[in-house]
Amino acid sequence: MSQISFPYSTPIRPASAADETYHLALAYREETENFRKIAPAVIEQLSARHLFRMGLPKSLGGWEDNPTETLTVYETLASAEASVSWIVWNNHLACTFGRFLDSSARQEVFNNPEHVYANSARPEGVAVQHAEGYTVSGRWTLVSGCELADWFVLRCRVTSDEAQTPLSSGANLKLFFIPKADVDVIDTWHVGGLRGTGSHDIVVTEAFVKPEYAIDFDSPVDTDNRYNRLPIGCINAAGCAAMALGVLKAATDELVGLCLERVTAGKSPDLRDRATVQAAIAKSKTLLAARRLQLHSSVETLWNEAVKNNTFTDTQLADVWAAACEAARASRDMLSEIYAVAGTVSLYKTHRIERAHRDIYAILQHGIVQPHWMNQAGMAYVGLTPTAPMFRI
Missing domain, CATH: 1.10.540.10 (Acyl-CoA dehydrogenase/oxidase, N-terminal domain)
Known part of the structure; x- marks a missing residue:
């Protein structure tokens, strides 16, 4: 090789x-x-x-x-x-x-630096286990970047026969690495927000997968390094929140730019003269700085523990989950406020506020920043044991 x-x-x-x-x-x-x-x-x-x-x-x-x-x-x-x-x-x-x-x-x-990857953690496929490996079939929804991907990581429930066993809390779930040759893309991504992600459905039909390409979260980590010690779940949530912050920044910068550009002679007040616009800009800039700082600080705490090869506490993990969910939610709410105070310019695709408004609502549909993660974080803060499997993974 x-x-x-x-x-x-x-x-x-x-x-x-x-x-x-x-x-x-x-x-x-x-x-x-x-x-x-x-x-x-x-x-x-x-x-x-x-x-x-x-x-x-x-x-x-x-x-x-x-x-x-x-x-x-x-x-x-x-x-x-x-x-x-x-x-x-x-x-x-x-x-x-x-x-x-x-x-x-x-x-x-x-091994190829030009390769692109796609994945779905939704257990929408079935893997039939054999002595030699697995036969994987299924249809997965919302597979972002599937038209670009060279490899896919797809989650399946595992069964030892052809019976379509129901998905339950005790189901045997694994992730399978599958090359693009075994994947068909179904054109389903006709949306507004995040349109450019190409998150179509995909279909796999009886693809053979060797055992070494099937993993779960209990599989051994072959290479022990600081980055591989980081938890997958909350770091993924922090990334989603960072995107929401970026979209809010784009909308805020656009509104500031419009205020500086739309200065006219006459008696009518300009966009920059509106108290609602002034307040929204100040509020958004403060929110961005505060939420970014909290998010980065909580993630850096985990990094410092990973460097020392320490075990993360539930409270440390909760800090990341809570910071991520709150940064994402606050960004969406703030962007809606900007959309409102900007007036009719928010309606036009020529202005970035319109796209930002669509995109941030799509970003917050992802399960990794849903409100139940705040409940899980709160459990840790009051001395209870968080119950979501991905809380510590």
Whole structure:
């Protein structure tokens, strides 16, 4: 098997790579929107800068350092085009699932620096177990970036026969790494928000998967490093929140820009003269700074514990879950306020507020920032044991 060399002796930091990509993502926003997938020029740049691989070890082109850097990446890209940030974030999750593969399988899946990944943690497939491996079939919904992906990570319930056993709390669930040759894309993604993510349905029909490409969250981690010790669930939630912050920043910057541009001579007050607009801008800037600080601080605490190889406490995990959910919710509410005070300009696609409003509502439909995670965090704060399986994973 050929080894791919990743030139990380003098790497460009992911946040700097995101800054470089910002204007390109902005320039190709309409192509991304109209074709319902990220523009090829943007994909090429993201791939060249290894932004699809941040969750991997450095030996495979990954970041393997403080995860607050990835939050900055998501926020920067989302402030240009939310769909671009979403696909980068989604690839990070697929790469973190790769920590459970053995070294040979991981090399096979991640050996090409140009590859893009997609995943679905929804257990919408069935894997029939045999002596030689598994036969996987199913239809998964909302598989972001599926038209771009070279490998898929798909969750299935496992059965030893052809019976379609019902999904229950005791079901045997695994994630399967499946190449694109075994996947058919069904054109279903006709939406408003996050249109450029191309989150179509996919179908797999009786694809054979070797045992080494089937993992679960109890599988051994082949490579012990600081980044691989980080929990997957709440770090994923923090990334989603960072995107929401980025979309809010885009809308806030747009409103400030409109205030500076729309200065007219005459008796009628300009947009910048409206008290509601002034208050909304001040409130949004304060919210962005406060929520970003809380989010980054809580994630950095986990990083410091991972560096020391310490066990995370439920309270430390709760801090990330709560910071993520609240940052996402507050961003959505603040953006709705901006949409309202900006007046009729919010209606026009020529202004970024209109797209931001659609995108942030789509972002907050994701299960990783739903209100029940605040309940789980609250349980930890009052001395109870959080019950959601993903709380600690």
